[in-house]
Amino acid sequence: QVDENHFDYMDLFDLQMVSNPEISPDGNTIIYERHQFDVMTDRRLVNLWQISFDGKDHYPITSGTKNYGNVSWSPQGDKFAFTSNQDGSNQLYVYWVKSKTTAALTNFTESPGNISWSPDGSQLLFSKFVSELSKAVKPGIPAPPTGAQWEKEADVIDKAVYRRDGGGYVQDGYSHLFIISAEGGTARQLTSGSHQYGSPSWAPDGKHILYTVNKSKNAELDPNNEQIFQQNIITGEVEQLSKERGPFNSPKISPDGKYIAYTGFKDRFVGYQLTQLYLMDRDNKQVEVLSNNFTQDISSITWSKDSKSIYFRFDEEGNSKVGNIDLKGNSTTVAENLGSASIGRPYGGGSYSVSDKGNLAFSHVTTSTPSELAVLGRKSNSQPKLLTSLNENLLKSKKTGNVEEFWVDSSVDGFKVQGWIITPPNFDPSKKYPMILEIHGGPYTNYGSRFSPELQFIASRGYVVVYTNPRGSTSYGEDFAAYINHNYPSEDYNDLMDATEYVVDQGYVDENNLFITGGSGGGVLTAWSIGKTDRFKAAVVAKPVINWYSFVLTADGSPFFSKYWFKDKPWESPEDYLKYSPISLVGNVKTPTMLLTGQEDYRTPMSETEQYYSALKLQGIDAVMVRIAGSGHGIAGKPSNLFRKVGYITNWFNKYKD
Numbered sequence: 001q002v003d004e005n006h007f008d009y010m011d012l013f014d015l016q017m018v019s020n021p022e023i024s025p026d027g028n029t030i031i032y033e034r035h036q037f038d039v040m041t042d043r044r045l046v047n048l049w050q051i052s053f054d055g056k057d058h059y060p061i062t063s064g065t066k067n068y069g070n071v072s073w074s075p076q077g078d079k080f081a082f083t084s085n086q087d088g089s090n091q092l093y094v095y096w097v098k099s100k101t102t103a104a105l106t107n108f109t110e111s112p113g114n115i116s117w118s119p120d121g122s123q124l125l126f127s128k129f130v131s132e133l134s135k136a137v138k139p140g141i142p143a144p145p146t147g148a149q150w151e152k153e154a155d156v157i158d159k160a161v162y163r164r165d166g167g168g169y170v171q172d173g174y175s176h177l178f179i180i181s182a183e184g185g186t187a188r189q190l191t192s193g194s195h196q197y198g199s200p201s202w203a204p205d206g207k208h209i210l211y212t213v214n215k216s217k218n219a220e221l222d223p224n225n226e227q228i229f230q231q232n233i234i235t236g237e238v239e240q241l242s243k244e245r246g247p248f249n250s251p252k253i254s255p256d257g258k259y260i261a262y263t264g265f266k267d268r269f270v271g272y273q274l275t276q277l278y279l280m281d282r283d284n285k286q287v288e289v290l291s292n293n294f295t296q297d298i299s300s301i302t303w304s305k306d307s308k309s310i311y312f313r314f315d316e317e318g319n320s321k322v323g324n325i326d327l328k329g330n331s332t333t334v335a336e337n338l339g340s341a342s343i344g345r346p347y348g349g350g351s352y353s354v355s356d357k358g359n360l361a362f363s364h365v366t367t368s369t370p371s372e373l374a375v376l377g378r379k380s381n382s383q384p385k386l387l388t389s390l391n392e393n394l395l396k397s398k399k400t401g402n403v404e405e406f407w408v409d410s411s412v413d414g415f416k417v418q419g420w421i422i423t424p425p426n427f428d429p430s431k432k433y434p435m436i437l438e439i440h441g442g443p444y445t446n447y448g449s450r451f452s453p454e455l456q457f458i459a460s461r462g463y464v465v466v467y468t469n470p471r472g473s474t475s476y477g478e479d480f481a482a483y484i485n486h487n488y489p490s491e492d493y494n495d496l497m498d499a500t501e502y503v504v505d506q507g508y509v510d511e512n513n514l515f516i517t518g519g520s521g522g523g524v525l526t527a528w529s530i531g532k533t534d535r536f537k538a539a540v541v542a543k544p545v546i547n548w549y550s551f552v553l554t555a556d557g558s559p560f561f562s563k564y565w566f567k568d569k570p571w572e573s574p575e576d577y578l579k580y581s582p583i584s585l586v587g588n589v590k591t592p593t594m595l596l597t598g599q600e601d602y603r604t605p606m607s608e609t610e611q612y613y614s615a616l617k618l619q620g621i622d623a624v625m626v627r628i629a630g631s632g633h634g635i636a637g638k639p640s641n642l643f644r645k646v647g648y649i650t651n652w653f654n655k656y657k658d
């Protein structure tokens with residue numbers, strides 16, 4: 001039973017979260033997305049709000065039950081573009097600031113995205129899916145007689161990646177680039193051919209655009225090979241700018257037109273490599289790695305208006321931050337605690353936007369507050385200021401669990417492992433609590449100091465929740481994450497057990513009531529752990545990989561996983577695949593185990609869950625399989641499924657708790 005003053009399921013519908021703030025070029029106005037969840041339709045609603053940099057003039061641009069996003073200011077700041085499904089399907093709109101009027105620019109059958117303004121604010125560049133007639137085989141059978149009720153046509157698949165988690169079965173076609181006048185009219189397609197075009201941006205001359213495309217012979221089987229191209233939009237002339245083996249992404253030309261910044265790495269074909277920042281001189285095409293002295297992955301790059309530095313996003317020790325790097329490679333941290341509008345587990349996320357003068361707007365989270373809007377002035381001694389407090393009343397009336405950070409020394413080697421403990425609301429350290437170790441997926445990602453409704457719901461049910469970043473996690477430099485390249489799971493298991501020991505040693509955890517769970521990569525590590533130890537009273541293995549051989553042949557990223565996560569194809573080294581598969585340890589398992597997976601999970605398909613379930617049953621282990629309806633890999637995508645996930649996990653553990 002959850003105390004009525006504790007943060008619980010239905011409170012989720014009162015939460016409002018800030019996401020994707022976009023600051024106007026003059027730095028005076030911010031448009032941000034406000035996210036909330038609709039109890040009747042079980043889905044996320046997103047509206048646009050406007051607020052001045054000084055926190056005044058706060059009012060809605062849109063309201064209601066449609067969704068809005070992808071806001072992009074014109075360089076002059078007189079209008080902004082966005083996408084919305086307000087008239088049915090997702091289309092491109094422009095809002096004019098002076099007249100406060102909006103017009104739909106498009107009426108496409110496919111959604112436009114990746115919007116970029118021409119430097120003079122007259123045109124918009126965007127990407128859109130263009131379908132292609134399938135060249136696959138036809139059955140050549142007679143047409144049914146009029147009125148006959150024959151079964152519908154078969155689906156014929158000839159693509160290597162034929163379904164995507166969250167997107168369903170893949171339609172034949174490619175993402176292409178278009179331009180359209182900001183005042184509407186017909187859009188013009190700029191790219192063609194059987195390639196996926198992405199990351200479009202304009203050069204300051206308004207005549208050239210940059211983009212990324214993987215033009216390798218069989219791009220499907222050669223993922224991660226995006227290269228940077230430049231195209232003259234008047235003559236159609238195309239030039240490949242990056243020369244080495246990619247992936248290279250997000251090209252952005254400096255406002256003075258002299259340089260191109262982009263992210264990526266020279267591929268070594270392993271699970272994890274550090275994503276670096278590259279700088280190309282546009283005259284002589286010389287390239288240097290600007291971030292050679294920087295130890296974290298670089299993403300979301302934006303040039304400063306004076307072309308002297310580049311802003312970027314990075315994660316460090318489980319904290320998402322904004323950095324700035326000058327053209328000599330000297331970097332500083334500009335803002336911390338970026339956060340997303342997620343209601344699931346405490347993964348990284350969040351975004352920032354910077355004005356021409358260097359004023360910053362970003363989405364800000366802490367361990368106890370969901371994402372709010374923060375700003376930071378351009379002066380070096382400025383302090384971040386929160387402009388919204390959308391959840392103040394809710395969090396005053398509902399208690400959440402306290403979150404405390406800890407570090408442990410690895411029992412294996414010199415690594416230090418970071419973790420967090422959530423204690424239940426009204427925690428009393430003189431009592432003994434059951435503990436749940438909750439393990440993140442990825443595995444190349446990180447948990448951190450971020451508010452997590454999912455883990456708070458568990459804490460409200462009286463459990464101490466422990467989450468950590470074992471080796472393989474990002475945000476601690478390349479060696480820490482790359483340790484598990486072609487070596488997963490391995491000593492990440494020891495890191496998890498070291499963290500468990502640390503928390504048990506604090507004295508308030510009941511040693512006889514330790515539980516373990518995790519999703520995706522966390523499901524791998526949960527199944528691996530119960531094959532190695534009987535320490536945990538019960539386990540929930542959520543959306544796991546159990547058998548790498550079958551996984552790389554059924555997951556939506558088959559060409560990627562088989563090429564980057566293993567040295568050989570499964571049939572070339574089956575022993576390597578089995579060695580790292582939790583199925584190889586199932587004979588040791590004694591722990592009662594629940595499996596829990598979305599019915600439409602195409603990332604870690606249900607067949608992985610089913611194999612483990614049958615193996616546990618054959619072993620005579622107490623096991624149940626929970627198949628979540630209407631869910632892909634992201635179970636927390638719908639509030640009701642998030643509640644079910646927490647409810648099934650905690651009730652399974654309650655069954656075994658003393």
Ligand SMILES: CSCC[C@H](NC=O)C(=O)N[C@@H](CO)C(=O)O
Nearest residue numbers: 441442443519520521522545603
């Ligand atoms: C272990 S197989 C790949 C699973 C997946 N990785 C990328 O999609 C995963 O672990 N997902 C995590 C977070 O990205 C999750 O918690 O779902």
